[in-house]
Amino acid sequence: MNEKSLILKNLEQNLKKIGIKRKDTVYLGINLGRAFKFYKKEIFQNNSLSNIREICAKLIFQAIINRIGPQGTIICPTFSFNFIKTKVFNTLKSKSDLGYFENFFLNQKRIVRSQHPINSIAVWGKNKKIINPCGKFSFGSNSPFSNFVNYNVKFLNIGIKWIDTCTYLHHLEHLNGINHRFYKPTKGKIINKGKSKTDIFYNPVRFIKLKSNKAEYKIEKYLKKNSLIKETQDKIYCSSLNAKDIHDIGLKILQKKPSYFMSKNINVFIDNKDKLTILET
Secondary structure (H helix, E strand, O other): OOHHHHHHHHHHHHHOOOOOOOOEEEEEOOOOHHHHHHHHHHHHHOOHHHHHHHHHHHHHHHHHHHHOOOOEEEEEEEOOEEEEEEEEEOOOOOOOOHHHHHHHHHHOOEEEEEEOOOOEEEEEEEEHHHOOOOOEEEOOOHHHHOOOOOOOOOOOOEEEOOHHHHOOOHHHHHHHOOOEEEEEEEEEEEEOOOOOEEEEEEEEEEEEOEOOOOOOOHHHHHHHOOEEEEEEOOOOOOEEHHHHHHHHHHHHHHHOOOOOEEEOOOOEEOOOOOOOOEEEE
């Protein structure tokens, strides 16, 4: 068995340890550099940087497919913050700003991509319908993230912890109507399969005067204490978390304390002249 086959086997065994199985639907969080640091000698030797990235991306993609099978589904975030500047988003051609793996994923066969120009996701596998609905807002009941519980999505992280990729918490904030973020509008053109439209889309941003209190790490601690995050660090770090678990726990916390993730309890007011007032409560 050659070196790549050994690494692939290691990855597949780790996925099994954290509960990834046939027909699963997984949402990815990937850090290629950290994932394969144990195998630096085997992968990095005599390879260029571009070759190293491609080797690592292929190993991860293949390991997941081998584990979940043809009836499984892979969801990958393919966010494009550059739309705010360019005002143009093409579902087939616009690159993701997140990293090498996300763009590698976009170039695979039989991939579909949602049409939100900033917070798009791409999907491989059976449950491609998960990209709909896709409205003007990044998150909420009219976004692909609203499907995660019904599709029994598992957050699968490789080389990086879930807490460092927890975009889903913003979706929960939206559902709970928190007021320490506002939706910044951006007008631009969306091109999908040769058809184009111009519209206004919204992305949540935190008011500049407010700071996070890093409370998400408290949630991570709770999830680990109750064995809801499954982890293994056998040469390659991997973890999994059921979307339903963080959905139920996160909403319960935010309903009790909407400013849970902020350093202060606040209310935000914007008058008809767009003047911002932030009051502590």
